[in-house]
Amino acid sequence: MNKKSIYSITYDKLVNFFKENSINEFVAKQIFDWVYKKNVRSFEEMTNISKKNIELLNNNFYFNNVKEINRQIDHEDETIKILYELEDGNKVESVIMKFNYGYSACISSQVGCNMGCKFCASGKLKKIRSLTIDEMVLQILNINKTLMEIKSKKITSFVIMGIGEPFDNFDNILDFIEIAKDRKAIEIGSRHITVSTSGIVPKIKKWADLNLQVNLAISLHAPNDEIRSSIMPINNAYPINELMDAIDYYLEKNNRRITIEYIMLDGINDSNENANELAKLLKNRLCYVNLIPFNDINNPHFSRSKNIKNFAKVLNNANITCTIRQERGKNISAACGQLRAKNI
Secondary structure (H helix, E strand, O other), X not given: OOOEEHHHOOHHHHHHHHHHOOOOOHHHHHHHHHHHHOOOOOHHHOOOOOHHHHHHHHHHXXXXXXXXXXXXXXXXXXXXXXXXXXXXOOEEEXXXXXXXXXXXXXXXXXXXXXXXXXXXXXXXXXXXXXXXXXXXXXHHHHHHHHHXXXXXXXXXXXXXOOXXXXXXXXXXXXXXXXXXXXXXXXXXOHHHEEEEEOOOHHHHHHHHHHOOOOEEEEEOOOOOHHHHHHXXXXXXXXXXXXXXXXXXXXXXXXXXXXXXXXXXXXXXXXXXXXXXXXXXXXXXXOEEEEEEEOOOOOOOOOOEOOOHHHHHHHHXXXXXXXXXXXXXXXXXXXXXXXXXXXXX
């Protein structure tokens, strides 16, 4: 019999498990309370669960964890970057960021990434495998444990923007988010969760049909196919016109504003002409643009744009809502994948 991590099962699936074993649904609620509210690490610690049910749980589930092996802190803005080792020895990283509204976390969804975006440190390390549901849940649980120890706080939001392409791990992401949202579990509201994709068109449409009320971010990074294909290989499979069709489908189904992520690369995608082209592309679409200052990844072909403020001005003048991302962790190289790449 293959046991499952207790952190990998949603509440509804645990209820169904107990129903199949002729056990009251209330036991599932008790289990979730022990696991996510009281943070126990064994079934034997669950003092209101019968010995028979504990035996059933031990026969079907187990407790696991991810191991912190490196931590870096930017004392200027209190960003914390943590490298975790998984049970099979692979490594992923998470980032904790402080904002005026509270703490947020950036969660990884894969070991490595196959999207191959030229400007991304994660893309240098090919995908080994997708993370399991429990490995993503455990990132958040360990982040909250860390924050409680040093700040007496928990995160109030998170983004799935770390190592990996979330929509290349679609089904596991869905169950992970369900556990994260569940008031009986991690209890983070849908609107405080953001999933970022490089633009896998069929999965964007599938996501749209689910109407989860979770925020969606699209890594666009270029206003036309020529530039985008040169820096993002996925554009060869799903060019911009197909991506825009998927965005329109999402907006029609969900009527929720999309974040357009746009990394500013000097001399590549950052001219005022590029800004005007981007404004035309996004006109009359419910979205806003998040301009991202480039983080060095030791690639001589890319450097940080000096035109970011002018670029933003062009967009705003064209009635495209635009923000410049607040930089976090600049003193600890907090770009996705940098700590893992350095470790390897």
